[in-house]
Structures are given as structure tokens and as C-alpha cells.
Amino acid sequence: MNVIVDVCLVPMGVGVSVSTYVAACHEVLHEAGLEAKLHAYGTNIEGEWDEVMAAIKKCHEKVHELGAPRITTTIKLGTRNDREQTMADKVESVQAKLTKGREKIIPFGPEKRC
Amino acid sequence: MNVIVDVCLVPMGVGVSVSTYVAACHEVLHEAGLEAKLHAYGTNIEGEWDEVMAAIKKCHEKVHELGAPRITTTIKLGTRNDREQTMADKVESVQAKLTKGREKIIPFGPEKRC
Amino acid sequence: MNVIVDVCLVPMGVGVSVSTYVAACHEVLHEAGLEAKLHAYGTNIEGEWDEVMAAIKKCHEKVHELGAPRITTTIKLGTRNDREQTMADKVESVQAKLTKGREKIIPFGPEKRC
Amino acid sequence: MNVIVDVCLVPMGVGVSVSTYVAACHEVLHEAGLEAKLHAYGTNIEGEWDEVMAAIKKCHEKVHELGAPRITTTIKLGTRNDREQTMADKVESVQAKLTKGREKIIPFGPEKRC
Numbered sequence: 001m002n003v004i005v006d007v008c009l010v011p012m013g014v015g016v017s018v019s020t021y022v023a024a025c026h027e028v029l030h031e032a033g034l035e036a037k038l039h040a041y042g043t044n045i046e047g048e049w050d051e052v053m054a055a056i057k058k059c060h061e062k063v064h065e066l067g068a069p070r071i072t073t074t075i076k077l078g079t080r081n082d083r084e085q086t087m088a089d090k091v092e093s094v095q096a097k098l099t100k101g102r103e104k105i106i107p108f109g110p111e112k113r114c
Numbered sequence: 115m116n117v118i119v120d121v122c123l124v125p126m127g128v129g130v131s132v133s134t135y136v137a138a139c140h141e142v143l144h145e146a147g148l149e150a151k152l153h154a155y156g157t158n159i160e161g162e163w164d165e166v167m168a169a170i171k172k173c174h175e176k177v178h179e180l181g182a183p184r185i186t187t188t189i190k191l192g193t194r195n196d197r198e199q200t201m202a203d204k205v206e207s208v209q210a211k212l213t214k215g216r217e218k219i220i221p222f223g224p225e226k227r228c
Numbered sequence: 229m230n231v232i233v234d235v236c237l238v239p240m241g242v243g244v245s246v247s248t249y250v251a252a253c254h255e256v257l258h259e260a261g262l263e264a265k266l267h268a269y270g271t272n273i274e275g276e277w278d279e280v281m282a283a284i285k286k287c288h289e290k291v292h293e294l295g296a297p298r299i300t301t302t303i304k305l306g307t308r309n310d311r312e313q314t315m316a317d318k319v320e321s322v323q324a325k326l327t328k329g330r331e332k333i334i335p336f337g338p339e340k341r342c
Numbered sequence: 343m344n345v346i347v348d349v350c351l352v353p354m355g356v357g358v359s360v361s362t363y364v365a366a367c368h369e370v371l372h373e374a375g376l377e378a379k380l381h382a383y384g385t386n387i388e389g390e391w392d393e394v395m396a397a398i399k400k401c402h403e404k405v406h407e408l409g410a411p412r413i414t415t416t417i418k419l420g421t422r423n424d425r426e427q428t429m430a431d432k433v434e435s436v437q438a439k440l441t442k443g444r445e446k447i448i449p450f451g452p453e454k455r456c
Contacts, residue, residue: 040201
């Protein structure tokens with residue numbers, strides 16, 4: 001079962017600045033070979049359910065190791081069995097329907113990769 | 115009070131394809147003059163609390179008007195009073211700490227705009 | 229427009245224990261005259277959109293006043309225009325369909341109030 | 343690693359009424375031997391990470407089997423390594439700090455079970 005996920009991990013008890021922990025999670029996702037796309041309030045991931053979930057668990061373990069005594073994470077998670085759909089497909093299907101306001105919208109598809 | 119928001123609106127009772135409704139919300143956000151950045155599982159918005167919340171309410175009204183009898187929305191919402199921070203700042207502060215895996219991460223900062 | 233909300237406010241930069249801040253939010257919701265039901269990972273609220281949202285904004289203001297420099301909040305938010313539905317209705321419509329496992333499920337309807 | 347979870351599964355493409363699917367998920371959680379507490383916008387679960395996540399995966403599989411072509415789920419998920427904490431502990435620690443408004447707040451602790 002393929003899954004598209006948006007995950008936002010918040011370490012607690014380590015002060016207000018948490019980017020070090022978020023960066024560590026990106027290393028974990030990268031080592032897991034997962035597609036991970038950072039945005040301003042989380043990270044989009046796609047892949048096989050068990051692989052994605054194992055990676056999110058490793059993120060919790062890593063962030064605890066780095067010193068966070070408590071973590072609260074928000075996950076949005078989508079599955080479908082009617083057809084295949086990637087993260088890029090989702091963004092493109094919205095953009096194809098936009099008639100105005102395009103200059104304010106920053107697409108998140110593969111063509112924007114660094 | 116400035117706020118950074120991630121919003122994901124899900125119309126119910128209108129079938130599996132919801133991109134038309136998401137595109138309509140982007141028009142609403144654009145008309146409200148808000149910075150809105152689409153990703154694969156939602157939209158990042160930043161602005162003054164009341165303006166952002168009024169726009170999200172208008173999105174619900176618009177999506178009901180378009181025929182969705184029911185809507186469930188997930189919002190993540192951040193405020194801070196220690197310093198100013200934009201959506202781009204949040205992404206950049208994570209990226210500055212990445213030592214590897216950069217090619218897998220798609221920044222979401224202003225330099226990537228179309 | 230009536231709304232059913234689940235809100236989970238997380239103060240950052242104030243250590244791991246956050247129940248004082250959550251309790252302060254409940255006072256805010258109570259003073260606003262809103263129905264608020266605490267669970268283990270948030271609070272259910274129902275009411276008119278503007279009243280509920282104004283109360284959530286006051287919660288952020290209150291928690292900043294109490295010393296939290298940063299707050300991240302997760303909100304789930306439902307509206308429908310096909311029929312009226314309360315928080316209790318939602319729980320009851322699930323429970324009516326349960327054929328087993330009842331002893332493990334703690335209903336959240338009005339009949340359970342202290 | 344123990345985890346406290348709040349999960350809200352939304353089947354898409356099956357109309358506005360989703361309580362049948364939520365009830366089916368409760369059967370899945372019950373069969374998995376997990377503590378599951380229904381509220382008006384989701385279900386609280388506690389247990390060992392792998393068991394809870396396996397059960398949530400089974401919920402997705404079950405809801406697809408029942409005919410939903412698409413599912414979007416929101417999960418909040420907390421871990422801590424500084425001390426043990428149950429769902430009931432979380433609610434009680436907030437309630438102990440409330441000085442007013444008690445009559446509006448419906449505790450969610452074990453003493454309220456049917």
C-alpha cells in the first residue's frame with residue numbers, strides 16, 4: 001500500500017529553535033531512501049506504508065537521542081486504491097485548474113528541484 | 115499577531131477527486147492578498163491572524179457553495195512573539211543545517227518561485 | 229456557520245510540562261461560553277465559527293502572556309450544510325454501529341458528563 | 343517506545359456519512375487489544391509504537407475493503423522518554439490545574455468509563 005504523508009515533528013523541552021531536529025529527521029528520511037520535500041510547516045513523504053512509517057519511528061528515536069525528552073508529531077496520511085498518484089500529481093491536478101493567482105502559488109512538483 | 119498556517123481542506127460527499135475545490139480555495143486566498151504556497155498535502159499561508167482566518171472561513175463557504183455538503187479541514191498554526199519569522203525563514207533554517215541529502219530535498223523558499 | 233473543532237495547542241520553549249497552559253485555555257473557552265470537552269490529545273469545541281475562532285485566538289494570546297514565546301497548534305475543523313450535527317451526535321452515530329468492543333470504547337456524549 | 347495517538351480517518355468517495363467506517367476501525371482496534379477512546383473528532387489510542395501503527399494500517403486496509411477508494415487520515419502522536427504517561431494522566435494533569443469551568447469540561451479519564 002503506497003502512502004503520501006505530511007509529517008511535522010515538534011520536539012518539546014528543548015527551547016524554541018527546533019530546526020536542528022528537523023534537519024536530523026531529513027537525514028533519517030534521506031538514509032531511508034525516501035522522497036522527502038520540506039515545506040514551511042512540515043515535510044511531504046511518499047513511499048510504501050511500512051517504509052515510511054519505519055522512517056518516522058526512526059525520526060522519533062533520533063530526536064530523543066539528540067536530547068528531546070518529549071515529541072509531538074502531526075501526520076496527514078493518504079492512501080487510495082482507485083489509481084496511482086504521486087505527490088507531484090496532486091499538485092499538478094490543482095494547478096491545472098487554476099485560472100488566476102498563479103504568480104502567488106509556488107508549485108511543489110519535480111520540475112522545481114534544486 | 116502574525117501567523118504561519120498549513121491548511122488542508124477536504125470536501126466530503128463529492129467523490130474522490132477534490133482538486134477543483136482546492137483550486138477554488140487558492141483563488142480565495144489569492145483574492146485575499148495572502149501568500150499561499152501549495153504542497154502535496156496542503157497549503158502554507160502567512161499573514162495577520164484575522165486575515166488568514168477570515169480567508170479560511172471564506173474557503174469553507176466557497177466549497178459549500180460549489181456543492182460539498184460536508185468539509186473537514188486540518189490546520190497547523192504557529193505564532194511566536196520572540197522574533198519575526200516568515201515561511202521562507204523556517205525552510206532556510208532547516209536547510210542551513212543539512213549536511214547531506216540535499217538533492218532529495220526540495221526547498222520551498224522564495225527563490226523557487228515560478 | 230456552525231463548526232465542530234478539535235484543537236491541540238502546544239506551547240514551545242517552556243519545558244516538557246504544558247498542562248498549565250492547556251488549563252488556561254480551558255478557562256478561556258469557558259469564559260467564551262463554549263462547549264469544550266477535553267480528551268487525551270486535545271479539546272473538542274462546538275459553536276458558531278467566529279466565536280470558536282475568536283476563542284482559539286484568545287488562547288494563543290493567553291499562552292503567550294503566560295510566557296510561551298512560541299506556540300504550534302493543530303486544529304481539525306468540520307462544517308456541513310446538509311444537516312445539523314452536534315459533537316454528541318457524531319459519537320452516537322458511531323456507537324450505534326458498534327457490535328462488539330463496546331467495553332473498550334469510552335463514549336464522549338453528554339450522558340457521561342460529571 | 344510507548345505512544346499516545348489521536349487518529350481521525352476520513353474515507354473519501356463514499357458520501358457524507360462515514361460512521362460505519364469509523365465503527366469498523368474501532369472493531370480493528372479492539373481486536374488488536376488496544377485501548378481506544380472515541381471522541382467527537384477522532385479516537386485516542388495508547389500502546390507500543392509498532393502495535394498502534396500496525397492497527398492504524400489495518401484500519402486503512404479495512405476501510406478500503408469496505409469500499410472507500412480513498413482515505414485521508416490525521417494523526418497526532420506523542421512520545422516521551424523522561425517518564426511514563428498514560429492518556430488518563432494527561433487529562434488528569436490538566437484537570438488538576440483548573441480552578442473554574444469544571445462543569446463545562448468532560449473528563450476523559452478511566453473513571454468515566456461505561
